[in-house]
Amino acid sequence: MDLSAINPFLLLCAILVSATPLLFAAVGELVVEKSGVLNLGVEGMMITGAICGFAISVNTGSPWMGLLAAAGGGAVLSLLFALLTQVAMANQVASGLSLTLFGLGLSALIGQGYQGIKPPEFPTFGVVVAEATAERAALVARLDILVFAAIALTAAVWAFLKYSRAGLILRAVGESHDAAHALGYKVVRIRVLAILFGGACAGLGGAYISLIRVPQWTEGMTAGIGWIALALVVFANWKPWRALLGAWLFGGVNVLQLNLQAAGVDIPAEYLGMAPYVITIIALVIMSSDRSGAPASIGRPFHASS
């Protein structure tokens, strides 16, 4: 095998790209859970965002419209979850699971006829990693604005939760909805807004896969990243920067195993393929010894009269 074919800077860029969809979904879910709601439908909202973004992008010819549609699609699907759990008082775990199943089915339905199509190209910029030499062409890493947007979003969510009054209220609602209600805060309204934000973020994460990283549409192409995002939030102890680290770890192992596969390492591809999931979970479990960030009211239904 030839490990010298792996260029470190190229690898770093690939990691950033690989981590971006996971980071979007995880940061969105982090806000939802901080408000005291457990939405297990991340995978469903991601895949819905992926197809909504893809379809609108293909039909309008504008990748930006596609991103907007992806965020909208994810948010609309999460609104369904919000209605079920916040208004109809349905069980959050069951509603979230069915949201994932519904999202997977819905995306497959919308996606009929979009298979094998190439979406309009998303503007990326190349970073020359190594000049062209006599033996080979120049190495160019391709990055895009969303990679940085995801990191900026992480910073924004961190600052929002830590420094802003609205963030304090959101944490208070997640900590004790009865106490927040007694102080006159609108628990249901705050939670619905958080759920919508989480849905939009998951949708963006999904569209990043279908519009930029792959870029094409296949059924079930989010491949469990939504579930990893859920695990990431818990193991990152509901702290945005730790979620970023976890996402990079996942992206890193993912890119590394692809490179190893390409380099022809003598390990079956199936083992390499599962490595990112296994290693991320193990690392996060080790990291998450304290649970101080856990919102105390998570998953508990709130009814004003009780």
Add this chain to the structure above:
Amino acid sequence: MTGTLLKIEGLTKAYPGVVANDTVSFAIAEGEVHALLGENGAGKSTLVKMIYGLVKPDSGTMTLRGAPYTPSEPRAARAAGVAMVFQHFSLFEALNVAENIALGMENPPKMRDLAARITAVSHDYGLPLDPHRLVGDLSAGERQRVEIIRCLLQSPRLLIMDEPTSVLTPQEVDILFQTLNKLRAEGVSILYISHKLEEIRTLCDSATILRLGKNVGTCVPRETSARDMAEMMVGSALHVPERAHGDTGEVLLEVSGLTNAAPSEFGTALKDISFTVRAGEVLGIGGVAGNGQDELLAALSGETRGAAETVKLKGEAVGRLGPDARRIKGLLCAPEERLGHAAAPDMSLTENALLTGARREGLVSGGFLKWGAARRFAEKVIEAFDVRTPGPDNAARSLSGGNLQKFVIGREVLQRPEILVVNQPTWGVDASAAAAIRQALLDLAAKGAAVICISQDLDELMEISDRFGALNEGRLTPLRPAQGLTVEDIGLMMGGAQDMEVAHV
């Protein structure tokens, strides 16, 4: 006392099946401490919720300083100068003191300025607080200070206090009363709800008494005896528990060197607890909430297990046995938390009766439930303890706190325990129901059972216990005969108010 601050006329609020407030009228003068008295379910909470804008009245008017006052939400009430200290604290354990206070303010200043103001105001009123501590680490008394400071920072005209002293040591009550007197001198009116009539007699200028949602009278507490006020609340003569002093018998329960780690982040570790209880004896265990009461009950009931020799039942080591095995041997417990610990909220009373009574009452046979027998047992509890409910098929959640408490205690008492451990048996229960529960505990002891009563209500402990000890930071003080103990003695045993400042460092 210049003029009228708040005037309430004909306030009515009905819920499906019950009229919580029926044309209630009264007035609070400026700079007056006004007591609101009544049994559980008399409508006190609904009334103050209407004043604080959490509940909208069906009819009637409120006037604040001559202007119509119709708060649509707590925000509006706060803007009008009405603040409230809640009975069940409206605090967030994972947030720090300053954040908790900011959440209760309309336009909080920057965190740094707020922290400085909290320190300043809390010292002015003799309620020292560190703005950066996590509320989860504070004692009940300190948590209440957070609530009070939160109100004071908004310069209220009317301060509503719902049962503020139920969790405080006597010394802390003194400090609180000094603060309230200072506020009164500054012209702030206080609406004060409490079951403790002696407190009301020392603190309040006037009192309004509610019974079944109606205003049944007013009085000047200083000139009225506690007994008369209690009878006005109940509407009939009050029964005071009587004790027949019997001889104490053999040692039924022996606890020695009981040491347990804290079960959770906000729990308390038990440290080397030793005591014995004899047949026919009532042991009272006092202490401020969060000093190991729940943990001690769990260790006695078998929810947490330790070394076999630490808990001995009639000489037999049972430290390793679980709750069911201990129950069969005659050790029964009624924990404090009614909904979720002592009773399963969404299960019927029959099912709840089954949950602890299955073994001793023979409600199961061969793994199958005997529903008929279970129902008869539940009905027996309901009748013997005057639990007010349509029947045993109602969910535990549907009962008022006091009624469910009677059911929970009655369920254990009727299983003929040899040793009964109760935690806060009359918490949030009105005077007549509390008297009935205390009487049942005394009767049980008179019949030769050993009773351990863990409580924060000192009057209750003095009324029923033969010997008294206090829990402080998970340690039990040496036991002393209850007769002859003064309130000051007890306060010192409980650790007093000053020690609490350093207690959590």
